[in-house]
Amino acid sequence: MKRLRSKINGMRRSPRALGIVMFAGLLVVGTGYTAVSASVSPNREVVRTQEQIDLGKKIFLANCASCHGKNAEGSVNAPSLIGVGEASVDFQVSTGRMPGAASGPQLEVKPVQFTLEETAAMAAYIGSLADGPSIPDAAYLQANGNASSGGELFRINCAMCHNAAGAGGALTQGKYAPQLMGSSAKTIYEAMITGPQNMPVFNDANITPEQKNDIITYLTYLQNNSSVGGEELGSLGPVSEGLMAWLGLLGLLVIIAVWLAAKSN
Amino acid sequence: MSIVKEAPKKNGFLAGTANYVDERVGAAGILKEFGRKIFPDHWSFMLGEVAMYSFFVLLLSGTFLTFFYDPSMAMVRYDGVYAPLKDSLMSKAYETSLNITFEVRGGLLMRQVHHWSALLFVAAAGLHMLRVFFTGAFRKPRELNWVVGFVLFILSMAAGFTGYSLPDDLLSGNGLRIIDGMIKGVPFIGTNISSLLFGGEFPGHVVIGRLYALHIMLIPALILVFLAVHLFMLIIHKHTHYSGPGKSDTNIVGYPLMPVYVAKAGGFFFIVFGVIMVISTFFTINPIWNYGGYDPSPVSAGTQPDWYIGWLDGALRLAPTGLEFMIGDYTVSMNILLPLVISLVFLGLVAIYPFIENWVTGDKREHHALDRPRNAPTRTAIGATGVTFYAVLWAGASTDLIATHFKMNLNQVLLAMQISLILLPIAAFYITKRVCLALQRKDKEIAIHGRESGRIVRLPHGEYIEVHEPLDPYDLYKLVDYKDYKPTLARPNAQGKITVGARVRASLSKFYFQDRITPATQAEIAEATHHNAELEAQVQKAIESGK
Numbered sequence: 152m153k154r155l156r157s158k159i160n161g162m163r164r165s166p167r168a169l170g171i172v173m174f175a176g177l178l179v180v181g182t183g184y185t186a187v188s189a190s191v192s193p194n195r196e197v198v199r200t201q202e203q204i205d206l207g208k209k210i211f212l213a214n215c216a217s218c219h220g221k222n223a224e225g226s227v228n229a230p231s232l233i234g235v236g237e238a239s240v241d242f243q244v245s246t247g248r249m250p251g252a253a254s255g256p257q258l259e260v261k262p263v264q265f266t267l268e269e270t271a272a273m274a275a276y277i278g279s280l281a282d283g284p285s286i287p288d289a290a291y292l293q294a295n296g297n298a299s300s301g302g303e304l305f306r307i308n309c310a311m312c313h314n315a316a317g318a319g320g321a322l323t324q325g326k327y328a329p330q331l332m333g334s335s336a337k338t339i340y341e342a343m344i345t346g347p348q349n350m351p352v353f354n355d356a357n358i359t360p361e362q363k364n365d366i367i368t369y370l371t372y373l374q375n376n377s378s379v380g381g382e383e384l385g386s387l388g389p390v391s392e393g394l395m396a397w398l399g400l401l402g403l404l405v406i407i408a409v410w411l412a413a414k415s416n
Numbered sequence: 417m418s419i420v421k422e423a424p425k426k427n428g429f430l431a432g433t434a435n436y437v438d439e440r441v442g443a444a445g446i447l448k449e450f451g452r453k454i455f456p457d458h459w460s461f462m463l464g465e466v467a468m469y470s471f472f473v474l475l476l477s478g479t480f481l482t483f484f485y486d487p488s489m490a491m492v493r494y495d496g497v498y499a500p501l502k503d504s505l506m507s508k509a510y511e512t513s514l515n516i517t518f519e520v521r522g523g524l525l526m527r528q529v530h531h532w533s534a535l536l537f538v539a540a541a542g543l544h545m546l547r548v549f550f551t552g553a554f555r556k557p558r559e560l561n562w563v564v565g566f567v568l569f570i571l572s573m574a575a576g577f578t579g580y581s582l583p584d585d586l587l588s589g590n591g592l593r594i595i596d597g598m599i600k601g602v603p604f605i606g607t608n609i610s611s612l613l614f615g616g617e618f619p620g621h622v623v624i625g626r627l628y629a630l631h632i633m634l635i636p637a638l639i640l641v642f643l644a645v646h647l648f649m650l651i652i653h654k655h656t657h658y659s660g661p662g663k664s665d666t667n668i669v670g671y672p673l674m675p676v677y678v679a680k681a682g683g684f685f686f687i688v689f690g691v692i693m694v695i696s697t698f699f700t701i702n703p704i705w706n707y708g709g710y711d712p713s714p715v716s717a718g719t720q721p722d723w724y725i726g727w728l729d730g731a732l733r734l735a736p737t738g739l740e741f742m743i744g745d746y747t748v749s750m751n752i753l754l755p756l757v758i759s760l761v762f763l764g765l766v767a768i769y770p771f772i773e774n775w776v777t778g779d780k781r782e783h784h785a786l787d788r789p790r791n792a793p794t795r796t797a798i799g800a801t802g803v804t805f806y807a808v809l810w811a812g813a814s815t816d817l818i819a820t821h822f823k824m825n826l827n828q829v830l831l832a833m834q835i836s837l838i839l840l841p842i843a844a845f846y847i848t849k850r851v852c853l854a855l856q857r858k859d860k861e862i863a864i865h866g867r868e869s870g871r872i873v874r875l876p877h878g879e880y881i882e883v884h885e886p887l888d889p890y891d892l893y894k895l896v897d898y899k900d901y902k903p904t905l906a907r908p909n910a911q912g913k914i915t916v917g918a919r920v921r922a923s924l925s926k927f928y929f930q931d932r933i934t935p936a937t938q939a940e941i942a943e944a945t946h947h948n949a950e951l952e953a954q955v956q957k958a959i960e961s962g963k
Contacts, residue, residue: 256825298500306586306708310716315586316706320717321816325825328717372500373706379518380528380700388587390814392701393723396535400695401466401543404536407687408462411680 199275207276210269214250223280228254235345236283237274242341244270256325257348284344291364292336294371301369304362308353316386317373322349332374332386336367451674456657460547465681467540467572469688470533471639474575477530478632484520486512487582487628489621498705506584506709509624513583513704528696534579535701536692538572538724545569549769549799551786553656556779559770561649566767568642571635573724578631580722583702584624589710590719593618594729601752603743619712659785661893668784720813730812731755734834762805769798776924777901790859791898793852794928800848801841808837856933862887863895863936864944873955883955886945896935903929 212221218229225231232240243249247261265273278285306315312328314320319330326349331339340363346352358366377383384391427435437443455461488508494501496511497518506514516523545565548554554562577595581588596618600606615622654668663669671677707716721729732755739750765772773795789796811818812833819826866884874880887895906914906922 299502299504302500302708303504306711306714306716310586310714312717314718315708315714315716316703318718319820321819321826324827325819325823327820369500378700378703379705380524380703381698383700383703386703386706387817388718389702389720389722389726390718390817392531393535393726395695395699396532396539396723399699400532400536400691401539403691404466404540404688405459405463405543407691408459408466408684411684412457412459412462414457 199278203272203275204279206269207272207274207279210265210273211276214264215273218251223277232277232280234281234283235277237278237286238284238341239345239347240274240277241270241286242338242345242347244273246338248347257327260329284341287337287340287344287363288360291360292340292367293364294336294368296361296365296368298365298369298372300362301365301367304358305366305369308358309366312350314386314388316388317370318386331370334370336371339363339367339370447674450651451672453651453654453673453677454668454670455655455673455677456668456670458658460551461655462684463540463544463547465684466688467537467544468643469685470537470540470692471572471643472685473533473689473692474530474537475636477526477533478636480522480526481516481530482632484512484516484523485509485582485628487625489584489619489624494709501705501708504709507624509582509584510704510709513585517705525693525696528699528701529692530579531701532696532699533692534576535723536688538569538576541565541569541572542724546799546803550789550796551656551658552783552792552795553786554770555783556774557653557782558649558656559774561646561653562770563767564642564646564649568639568646570763571639571642575631575635575639576722576724578627578635580725581627582624582631583704584710585704586707586710586714586716587702587704587719589619589712590715591721591725592623593712594721594732598732598752598756601749601756603746603748603753619710654784656784656786659788659894659897661890663785664897665782665784718816723810726813727806727809728755728759730809730814730833731759733815734809734812734830734837736834762802766802772924776921776928778904779899779901785897787898788894790852790855793849793856793932796852797845797849801845804844805837805841808833808840812837853931853933859895860933860936863892864940866944866948873958875954876958876961881951883952884948886948892941896941898935900932900934901925901929902932 211219211223215223215232218226219232220226220229223232225233240249243258244265245263245267247263248258250264251258252261274286277283305313305317312320312322313331314328317331320328322328328350334342342350343353343358343363343366344355353363378386384395434443486508490508491505492508492511494504494506494511494514496502496514498514501514513527516527518524548562548565577591581592596610596614599610599613602609611617613623613626614620655670657663657669660669708714720726732752735751735755737751739754741748741750787795789799812830815829815833816826818824819829866886869883869885871883872880873883904922904925906918908914909918
């Protein structure tokens with residue numbers, strides 16, 4: 152036993168050991184990753200008709216091509232849309248972010264410019280160019296998951312930008328993470344799988360579709376249940392509370408003090 | 417039978433009790449002494465009261481919370497009624513805080529009462545301090561009471577911070593982590609102090625229990641002691657009053673404590689309590705259920721401390737980066753040390769300001785009549801500088817919210833704040849001083865020449881004049897009653913040497929008083945009055961001659 156252990160120790164110290172261990176490690180990680188990533192992008196059957204694609208291309212050429220290029224190949228002003236997927240188009244267009252009004256640190260939410268059919272047609276056109284994240288399955292948008300685990304996932308993955316209460320937050324150089332209290336389940340899901348603008352992509356290996364549903368469940372709970380403690384003051388935490396304490400509480404008491412100490416005429 | 421009839425009439429129950437108490441503890445003497453204490457009437461004298469009353473509300477609501485709170489960091493699975501946290505792993509402290517919120521009857525209201533009154537307590541104390549500063553109420557004999565009040569302000573911040581951490585939610589945990597970082601940033605001893613406080617590596621298993629002991633025992637006890645000293649000194653010194661006819665440094669004009677002030681102050685307590693209750697009923701404060709239990713890995717955007725710690729958070733945020741250097745194996749983290757040192761120096765200056773001003777003026781008299789802020793231009797300007805400095809640091813704690821809500825660039829907001837921190841206080845000093853001097857000049861002008869009446873009169877030789885009405889003595893009093901300090905020169909001491917101290921004092925004195933406006937003198941006013949009378953006579957003559 153002792154001899155075996157010393158033999159192993161001897162092997163461990165050999166200069167070749169490091170190489171062997173590294174190779175074995177990389178092999179395991181590499182094959183593991185390939186297996187996992189293959190298993191998490193299910194080739195869902197995507198229904199898109201040629202008619203839709205043609206309409207989408209027409210709308211694209213009329214509204215988007217000036218920046219994104221005639222074949223969606225991108226230009227100095229805008230990125231290529233080949234491979235961004237239907238989810239990306241749906242997210243950007245259905246929230247009014249696209250078409251963008253002006254270049255700036257970040258695209259703003261604006262009144263939506265296209266009808267649902269037009270949006271779907273554009274999505275179909277972009278989706279037909281190359282594979283990418285597709286429109287999420289309605290099964291994951293029911294907000295019927297576990298709010299508690301969703302809350303935990305949200306705090307770990309999302310709260311550092313979007314705030315623990317989903318009130319949004321600032322990023323560098325004028326960019327920001329928007330507040331989520333008005334976002335639909337579909338928008339939230341699409342944002343996670345496409346990583347619009349400054350948001351990272353949370354793919355299905357990172358957060359499974361069920362977990363995404365949990366997060367949506369948690370956010371829907373927050374959207375539907377206002378604070379039990381009364382007016383929320385924007386869910387901004389201690390800053391708006393401090394403002395309220397000074398102006399609301401102390402301000403009111405100062406007014407009362409002025410009244411109490413006023414000389415009666 | 418007749419004896420019974422002639423027996424001395426029995427005093428009522430009240431008189432009997434009063435007599436009983438008086439014979440045993442000398443209540444009549446106490447009442448005579450305190451009951452006749454005079455309190456002047458002014459709204460700004462009630463700010464300290466607001467602070468005191470909110471402290472009483474804190475004691476009451478805090479006691480309620482202790483019945484249901486458990487400061488344990490043992491991990492449990494949540495099994496309460498709040499669905500989005502069901503089965504989450506959390507500390508006992510957070511679980512009991514949630515139970516107070518959702519399951520204890522009246523618990524949420526009490527939590528909100530406790531938190532809102534905490535914010536009010538520190539805010540009212542701060543405003544009270546500003547009132548005392550800007551009216552010069554800290555002058556002899558009240559310098560020590562200023563220091564006691566300063567200690568109370570620091571204690572109230574400490575009470576607030578220790579309480580803020582108790583729910584052990586994500587927000588307060590992030591705040592505690594920042595404190596941990598600040599402690600660790602102190603060179604050489606920081607790491608050891610941190611592990612002493614947290615019982616090992618942050619967050620450990622003991623810190624909530626320790627903060628709880630500080631929060632419910634040591635700090636409130638100290639606040640009570642210092643509050644007692646504060647009030648005792650107030651009784652000894654008597655209250656100050658604003659200067660006016662018949663009010664001076666040698667008297668005190670107002671109502672006696674009994675019965676007027678007891679009734680007023682007692683009523684005011686209930687008003688403060690009532691306002692806190694109303695705000696707590698309708699406005700959420702610290703929605704801990706949104707933040708989740710503390711876990712060192714997540715950090716939420718928009719993490720801020722309560723307002724009174726905000727200026728320290730702002731100091732950290734505004735500290736320029738890249739100033740660290742190494743001494744041997746130790747990193748000297750200037751991004752933490754610089755804000756720490758600046759904050760301590762700022763607090764130190766606040767604490768000793770009365771002694772600085774006293775040294776500069778060399779004024780050994782007692783002052784019971786308050787200054788109008790304009791009549792002490794340099795002090796008012798220094799105060800404005802301090803307030804501006806504090807305010808920029810304070811705003812610095814919400815750079816992220818300013819950026820998102822006003823659609824600005826976070827980095828530029830930060831840079832603007834860094835520049836403002838240096839430039840704005842300087843600007844505030846000069847602007848405030850010039851405004852004070854201008855107001856003083858205007859006062860002097862009015863004191864001497866009287867009020868503009870708006871009556872334009874043409875004299876026989878064609879000159880137009882506006883008739884000025886002289887002020888009545890009551891209004892005049894306010895405009896001329898202030899101290900005129902002259903800049904002092906550095907004088908040699910007994911050895912015939914001009915010490916460095918004397919030079920510093922002389923230059924400070926020059927800084928304070930070189931461009932002062934002297935109050936209008938009796939002679940100036942008399943001359944002007946005489947001149948006005950002559951003009952008036954001329955006008956009357958012209959009217960009578962029919963022109």
